Amino acid sequence: MYLTTLSQVCLALLFSHLSITYLLHQAKRWRSAQQVRASRQCKAGKTERPWDVLGLRKIAASVRAVVRENPAEYLDTLWADHGDTYVARFLGVRVAFTRDAANLRHILHTRWLDFDAGRSIREHMMRDISPRSIAVADGAAWREKRNVWRLQFSRLPGLFHMPSQDAHFRRLLARIPAGGGQVDVQALLVDMATDVLQEAVTGDCPDCQVPHRQSERQRRFVQAAARVQRNVAWLGNLGPLYQYLPQGSWKADVAVYKAYMDAIITRKFQEIAKTTSPDPQVGDDGNEVRRSILDGLVRYTDDPLEIRDAMITVSFSNDSLAGIMAATVWFLSRHADVYAELRRSVLDTVGYEEPTYQQIGGFPYLQQVVNEALRLLPPIPVNARIANKNTWLPTGGGPEGKDSLLIKKGQPLVLSTWGAHRHPDVFGDDAEEFRPGRWDELPIDTPGYLPFLIGPRTCSGQTYVQRQSTYTLVRLVQSFVRIESRDDRPYAPRTRLALSNRNGMWMSMTPDPLAKTVEGF
Ligand code: HEM
Numbered sequence: 192m193y194l195t196t197l198s199q200v201c202l203a204l205l206f207s208h209l210s211i212t213y214l215l216h217q218a219k220r221w222r223s224a225q226q227v228r229a230s231r232q233c234k235a236g237k238t239e240r241p242w243d244v245l246g247l248r249k250i251a252a253s254v255r256a257v258v259r260e261n262p263a264e265y266l267d268t269l270w271a272d273h274g275d276t277y278v279a280r281f282l283g284v285r286v287a288f289t290r291d292a293a294n295l296r297h298i299l300h301t302r303w304l305d306f307d308a309g310r311s312i313r314e315h316m317m318r319d320i321s322p323r324s325i326a327v328a329d330g331a332a333w334r335e336k337r338n339v340w341r342l343q344f345s346r347l348p349g350l351f352h353m354p355s356q357d358a359h360f361r362r363l364l365a366r367i368p369a370g371g372g373q374v375d376v377q378a379l380l381v382d383m384a385t386d387v388l389q390e391a392v393t394g395d396c397p398d399c400q401v402p403h404r405q406s407e408r409q410r411r412f413v414q415a416a417a418r419v420q421r422n423v424a425w426l427g428n429l430g431p432l433y434q435y436l437p438q439g440s441w442k443a444d445v446a447v448y449k450a451y452m453d454a455i456i457t458r459k460f461q462e463i464a465k466t467t468s469p470d471p472q473v474g475d476d477g478n479e480v481r482r483s484i485l486d487g488l489v490r491y492t493d494d495p496l497e498i499r500d501a502m503i504t505v506s507f508s509n510d511s512l513a514g515i516m517a518a519t520v521w522f523l524s525r526h527a528d529v530y531a532e533l534r535r536s537v538l539d540t541v542g543y544e545e546p547t548y549q550q551i552g553g554f555p556y557l558q559q560v561v562n563e564a565l566r567l568l569p570p571i572p573v574n575a576r577i578a579n580k581n582t583w584l585p586t587g588g589g590p591e592g593k594d595s596l597l598i599k600k601g602q603p604l605v606l607s608t609w610g611a612h613r614h615p616d617v618f619g620d621d622a623e624e625f626r627p628g629r630w631d632e633l634p635i636d637t638p639g640y641l642p643f644l645i646g647p648r649t650c651s652g653q654t655y656v657q658r659q660s661t662y663t664l665v666r667l668v669q670s671f672v673r674i675e676s677r678d679d680r681p682y683a684p685r686t687r688l689a690l691s692n693r694n695g696m697w698m699s700m701t702p703d704p705l706a707k708t709v710e711g712f
Contacts, residue, residue: 220581223580224597227597231597237587246282257425263609266610277587285599291587293586299576299606303646303648305582312577315426317504320423320449321500325340325651326504336501344651347654351391351659355387366382373677383663385397387512388506393502416506420687422441422444427688448503452502460493463489484502485502508689517692517696519660519664521568521682521692524696524698525625527673536556538669540553541665545666558630563629571644578604581597582600612640618633669703670702671702673700676698
């Protein structure tokens with residue numbers, strides 16, 4: 192009896208202690224939010240469907256957009272009604288959506304430390320496949336990994352390696368029908384980007400462009416990798432809901448992906464153990480010796496799991512790398528005038544010669560064409576962050592959305608690059624049109640233009656991507672007199688880890704008999 196009373200008292204004390212701690216914690220959070228609200232003069236912003244208190248309609252609409260793999264297009268239907276920044280409820284969580292240039296700059300650059308990109312947003316996406324990846328890291332762990340990536344890309348000529356580029360490009364040419372027949376250029380570029388990127392990352396090419404030469408191991412890897420990437424995208428878009436869907440071959444695919452990378456890492460460590468000669472910078476052909484990202488990573492760590500996760504993370508960029516080239520060719524196939532001008536500018540600069548590594552840093556008109564393609568079809572059209580403290584956005588509050596908006600700790604934010612890139616206030620009334628000439632006046636750091644994001648977490652591989660796409664596009668333009676669309680349907684966006692056209696990109700290409708690459712056909 193005495194013991195029962197004592198345990199009841201203890202329980203009551205414990206309960207009141209927990210309740211008081213909780214209430215004090217809530218009061219502290221509330222006070223801190225009020226301080227931000229007062230100091231930044233925040234006003235309430237627009238809420239999508241304020242009557243939908245639980246956000247059930249919003250959840251249904253969002254799931255539909257995710258299942259249809261068109262979240263960017265779905266968001267685009269809402270800016271006109273709710274403004275460039277608004278809030279929507281998902282059960283108890285208030286998610287902020289924005290395409291406003293000032294807010295994007297604030298989140299990604301000026302106040303980037305207030306917003307996490309890694310753990311709370313992507314942990315569930317990467318848990319099984321690469322939990323130690325930079326994509327999942329924040330704070331000091333992110334800084335350390337970012338530094339390693341910066342060093343990887345500081346030796347770009349070795350990573351890029353011109354002779355390998357030529358070989359990849361000739362394989363691409365060999366798959367284009369010489370007699371002007373139709374081909375899905377997007378599919379070809381995905382295969383090429385996968386080969387090029389895997390080779391740059393691991394030193395090992397999976398031969399997607401020459402499938403008849405693929406070994407069983409390579410074939411299984413490429414198929415498993417494509418499924419893993421598709422599932423990671425679903426995980427990202429559906430969040431915790433994903434676990435209720437059938438998992439299919441997920442576990443087996445992850446195992447194949449990891450085993451493929453592990454075998455390459457083990458081989459590299461065996462090579463290192465055997466090597467006694469110094470590390471040459473330039474080979475017999477005068478070119479910088481080819482170095483993979485793996486060659487760089489083993490200088491910083493001997494932890495095979497850390498290396499594997501880093502390699503897997505960048506391997507995921509093959510679709511974005513294909514995306515930048517495919518988007519450009521898509522527009523060129525529909526704008527014969529732009530193609531003719533581009534071809535003139537390329538032939539004036541390098542004629543039919545293969546461009547050198549130094550030259551591919553140039554080609555200003557081509558850069559304008561690519562900027563414009565990236566504006567309308569950004570490979571990563573939507574992104575997300577989560578506030579790690581009570582903070583604010585410069586706009587989105589008040590009836591006109593011109594005042595500051597309070598963002599509470601733990602509040603997720605969805606950032607639409609797709610929406611920002613189509614904003615008429617930034618890009619004018621012809622924002623939906625493909626017009627490379629607009630980049631005569633617009634600087635590349637135009638607020639609201641952010642295909643690789645901006646700020647400290649901007650894409651580490653940006654310069655590599657630009658060199659890679661310039662090289663391929665210059666050689667394509669040299670090789671073909673005309674590139675013509677053979678499909679009248681409009682672009683049908685499909686967002687997985689990167690944007691693509693769900694219909695493929697059917698085109699025909701007319702070879703230039705003077706092009707040196709012509710023997711590739
Ligand atoms: C057109 C192709 C590409 C586009 C548009 C692109 C875009 C992006 C974007 C938007 C981010 C920021 C993600 C975020 O923090 O929310 C990012 C991060 C990153 N990208 Fe890319 N990427 C491309 C290709 C590549 C390639 C080919 C590589 C490597 C070879 C690469 C390496 C990275 C790395 C390491 C990060 C992480 C940066 C960090 O968190 O600090 N990217 N990329």
